[in-house]
Amino acid sequence: MLLHGGLLRYPHLHFVLLTGVSKFSQVSIFSDLNNLDDITLDPKYVTLLGYTQQELEHYFDDYLSAYCREKGVQREALLTEIQTWYNGYSWNGRNRVYNPVSILNFFSKRDFANYWFSTGTPTFLIQLAKQIRVDVSAFEHKQVSRLLFDSFELENMNIFALLFQTGYLTITEVQRKRSAPYYTLRYPNREVKEAFVTYLLEAFTDNGFDEIQTVAETLREHLEDGNLEEFIQGIRAIFAKIPYTLHLEKEAYYHSLFYMIACLIGINIELEVLTDKGRIDGVLDFEDKIYIIEFKYGKPGSDSTTLAHNAIQQIQKKQYAERYQNDARPCVLLGIGFTGKEIGYQLVENE
Numbered sequence: 001m002l003l004h005g006g007l008l009r010y011p012h013l014h015f016v017l018l019t020g021v022s023k024f025s026q027v028s029i030f031s032d033l034n035n036l037d038d039i040t041l042d043p044k045y046v047t048l049l050g051y052t053q054q055e056l057e058h059y060f061d062d063y064l065s066a067y068c069r070e071k072g073v074q075r076e077a078l079l080t081e082i083q084t085w086y087n088g089y090s091w092n093g094r095n096r097v098y099n100p101v102s103i104l105n106f107f108s109k110r111d112f113a114n115y116w117f118s119t120g121t122p123t124f125l126i127q128l129a130k131q132i133r134v135d136v137s138a139f140e141h142k143q144v145s146r147l148l149f150d151s152f153e154l155e156n157m158n159i160f161a162l163l164f165q166t167g168y169l170t171i172t173e174v175q176r177k178r179s180a181p182y183y184t185l186r187y188p189n190r191e192v193k194e195a196f197v198t199y200l201l202e203a204f205t206d207n208g209f210d211e212i213q214t215v216a217e218t219l220r221e222h223l224e225d226g227n228l229e230e231f232i233q234g235i236r237a238i239f240a241k242i243p244y245t246l247h248l249e250k251e252a253y254y255h256s257l258f259y260m261i262a263c264l265i266g267i268n269i270e271l272e273v274l275t276d277k278g279r280i281d282g283v284l285d286f287e288d289k290i291y292i293i294e295f296k297y298g299k300p301g302s303d304s305t306t307l308a309h310n311a312i313q314q315i316q317k318k319q320y321a322e323r324y325q326n327d328a329r330p331c332v333l334l335g336i337g338f339t340g341k342e343i344g345y346q347l348v349e350n351e
Contacts, residue, residue, distance in 0.1 A: 018036075019049070040091060040149065041091055041092070041146075041149065043092060045091075046090070046091045046092050046094075046095045047095050047097055049097070050089055050097025050098055050099065050100060051097055051098040051100060051103060052095070052096075052097055052098075053083075053087070053096075053098075056082070056098055056103065057079070060103070060107060063107040064078060064079070067107070067110060070110065071110075081112065082098075082103075082106065083189075084189065084190050085102070085106075085112055085189055085190050085191050086098050086099050086102040086103055086106065086189055086191055087188075087189055088170060088187075088188030088189040088192075089167070089170050089188045090170050090171050090172065090188070091170075091171055092171065092174060093171045093172055093173040093174040093183070093184070096188075099167075099188075099189075099191075101115065101119070102115045102116065102191060114191050114194055114195050115191065116191045116192055116194075116195040117195050121199065122166065122168070122196070122199060125159070125162060125163065125166065125168070126199050126200060126203045127203075128157070128159050128162070129159060129200065129203075130203060130204070132159065133253075134159060135252045135255065135256055136197075136200055136256045136259065136260060137255060137256055137259040137271050139163065139168075139169060139185075139186070139187065139196075140186050140187070140259075140271070141184065141185075141186055142160055142169070142184070142185045142186070143182055143183070143184050143185075144160055144182065144183050144185060145180065145181075145182055145183075146180065146181050146182075146183070148160060148161050148164075148183075149161065149164070149183075160185060163185070164185060167188070167192065168187065168192055168196050169185040169186060169187060169188070170185065170186070170187075170188040171183050171184065171185060172184050172185070172186050193263060194263070194264065197260050197263045197264055198212055198213070198264060200260055201238075201257075201260040201261070201264065204242070204256070204257065204260070205238055205239070205241055205242045205257070206241050206242060207238055207241050212238075212264060213264070215234055215237065215238060216261070216264040216265050216266070217265075218234060219231055219234045219235070219261065219265050220265040220266060220267065222234065223265070223267070223284070223286070223291070224286065226289075226332075228334070228345060228347050232336075232343055232345050235258075235261060235343060236341075236343055238257075238261065239257070239341045239343065240341060242341065254295060254297060254338040255271070255281070255282075255295060258282070258295070258336070259271060259282075262282075262284065267284050267285065267286070268284070268285040269282055269283070269284055269285075270282065270283045270285070273323070275318070275319075275320055275322070275323045277318040277319055277320070277322075278314075278318040278320070280292055280293070280294070280315075280320045280323075281293055281294050281295045282294075282295070286329075287329075288329060289329055289330055289331070289332055290324055290327065290329050290330070290331050290332065291331075291332050291334050292315055292320050292321055292324075292331055292332070292333050292334065292350075293334045293335075293336060294311035294312070294314050294315050294320075294333075294334075294335050294336070295311065295336050295337075295338065296308065296310055296311045296335065296336070296337045296338070297337075297338050297339075298337065298338070298339045299339065300339055300340040301339070302337075302339040303337075303339070303344070304337040304338065304339045304342045304343055304344030305337065305344035305345075305346070306337065306344070307335075307337025307338070307339065307344060308335040308336055308337035308344040308345045308346040309335065309337075309346050310335070310337075311335030311336060311337060311346070312333055312335035312346045312348055313335075314335075315333045315335065315348075316333070316348075320333075321333065321350045330349065330350065331350040332347065332348070332349060332350065333347070333348040333349075333350055334346075334347055335347075335348075
């Protein structure tokens with residue numbers, strides 16, 4: 001925040017830049033510091049904090065060249081990978097900057113890693129997500145109004161406002177509706193998304209970080225090989241460790257768990273994909289195949305295999321695969337049924 005005025009007790013301070021994760025402008029308890037100019041969304045300062053792409057390539061040119069020589073990679077491929085991991089912070093949906101801490105760590109360690117973990121565990125945010133039972137897939141593409149950024153209520157904190165302030169979400173698009181701006185929020189990059197989703201899955205399932213990372217790699221291999229039985233067994237193992245107190249008998253709960261698992265596997269997953277005949281629950285995008293997924297939820301006592309069969313029938317009836325008919329990759333239809341911690345599935349190769 002850019003501050004001016006209201007500093008009569010500090011005559012030697014003419015310009016103060018205050019950064020932090022809590023917005024307290026116009027809060028009465030700060031009677032001596034209440035004339036603040038919040039520049040968070042000010043277009044003049046969108047690249048003030050963070051490295052732009054031009055700055056990265058100019059000021060770190062020697063480091064980039066040294067990394068390419070050491071690892072035997074092409075410069076453009078390296079820049080693309082760095083961008084995927086550490087770029088993405090934006091305050092207007094157009095200009096994006098890199099996290100300086102992550103960039104400095106990367107060039108120091110000469111390794112792609114999730115340095116976001118070292119910034120501290122977001123315990124409060126995780127507990128809030130569990131308390132309000134938010135659908136965590138909403139963090140991928142959330143639209144909010146400008147009022148969200150102007151709110152400050154200690155008794156009723158908005159989780160999306162907090163995630164934006166703490167850097168877990170950023171602005172990817174700005175649209176004007178009825179003359180008012182609306183902002184689309186999502187994770188800024190792979191590093192932040194991987195860190196936060198890992199924390200979420202650990203909290204929601206009581207699986208440890210090491211277990212989650214090991215299982216995620218194994219699950220990816222099963223999907224790439226088309227070994228669905230082993231893939232489902234791996235998910236069952238994760239679900240088996242969910243304490244009774246954390247388990248929720250709601251369809252959105254299972255959607256969230258599957259979404260988090262897919263994110264950590266490193267697969268490009270799209271949720272709620274629209275077609276002209278309906279809405280696909282999920283699409284997993286591989287180089288050699290596309291999984292079209294439909295989830296079905298039933299109360300305990302229901303047959304999960306029957307639910308999975310019903311899911312396949314819905315995919316076929318609504319012809320979801322038509323959306324990808326111009327794609328050379330084959331579509332694999334996957335129906336998944338949840339009943340409590342029981343999981344059933346059915347797989348069909350689309351003709």
